[in-house]
């Protein structure tokens with residue numbers, strides 16, 4: 001199967017490599033075109049523009065940073081819309097809001113193409129290992145065609161019905177994840193300020209009812225103040241913002257998510273946006289420092 005792939009950031013690169021390793025023909029494009037070279041060395045072809053990739057491939061996947069990137073790759077000059085047509089499918093796996101996804105879906109469908117949103121849960125390592133969880137919604141016929149690719153990229157894929165449901169699901173999941181990361185950060189800070197061992201706190205958490213892979217993976221690095229980006233903090237803050245907007249639309253009060261969003265914003269203002277989202281710990285620590293000054 002030949003697929004196009006737009007967006008070779010942390011996730012897109014790992015996913016495209018995985019497809020190549022499993023025998024897919026892959027034609028890649030990235031805004032910063034030089035990032036395509038590493039994929040070419042592993043057997044990929046390059047399209048000079050998103051339109052060129054769509055022209056070449058029957059199915060194209062996108063993995064882009066945020067709503068504005070997802071929209072620009074479709075609607076701008078040399079974008080997806082210029083070549084999408086009957087018989088071609090476009091699968092956007094970026095984390096965006098339902099409104100963005102619907103806009104893209106409508107435009108593509110109007111031109112006779114098929115659209116599927118398919119955001120993923122799971123970070124850099126699950127992307128490298130083909131262990132993502134795929135939250136797809138939109139055109140069921142396209143979902144069925146994409147199953148062989150999803151089987152390579154993920155450990156489980158869900159088909160969730162109409163466009164928007166995948167986007168909303170992903171935002172709910174990441175809203176919970178961002179709140180948990182803040183709770184862990186406050187706990188580590190509180191333990192330290194109370195004269196307790198942060199490592200012992202992690203050991204205790206790992207043995208009890210709230211043990212989870214995220215605390216186990218990120219906790220030890222957080223204690224060391226090490227935040228190599230797997231899931232960039234700026235993207236987690238985008239997800240909190242979009243989840244809060246979904247809460248606004250549905251009149252759901254989310255004080256914990258709102259407070260977590262403030263901490264992620266604070267972390268961005270401290271210049272931590274490109275680090276891993278666990279760097280919110282630094283913002284939590286700095287807030288506690290100024291409280292005690």
Ligand SMILES: NC(=O)C1=CN([C@@H]2O[C@H](COP(=O)(O)OP(=O)(O)OC[C@H]3O[C@@H](n4cnc5c(N)ncnc54)[C@H](OP(=O)(O)O)[C@@H]3O)[C@@H](O)[C@H]2O)C=CC1
Nearest residue numbers: 007008009010011031032064065069095123124230231235
């Ligand atoms: N990292 C993670 O753990 C996970 C991320 N996600 C989601 O997946 C998506 C990608 O994440 P990730 O790979 O980490 O992000 P990165 O920041 O590593 O990559 C972002 C990609 O988007 C491209 N891009 C940004 N702005 C534009 C634009 N205006 N026009 C065209 N391309 C653009 C970048 O191109 P360039 O190289 O030129 O900057 C790059 O290819 C996000 O929506 C994120 O929320 C979902 C699950 C896990």
Ligand SMILES: O=CC(=O)O
Nearest residue numbers: 120121122123231
């Ligand atoms: O969106 C991030 C993730 O880890 O999932």
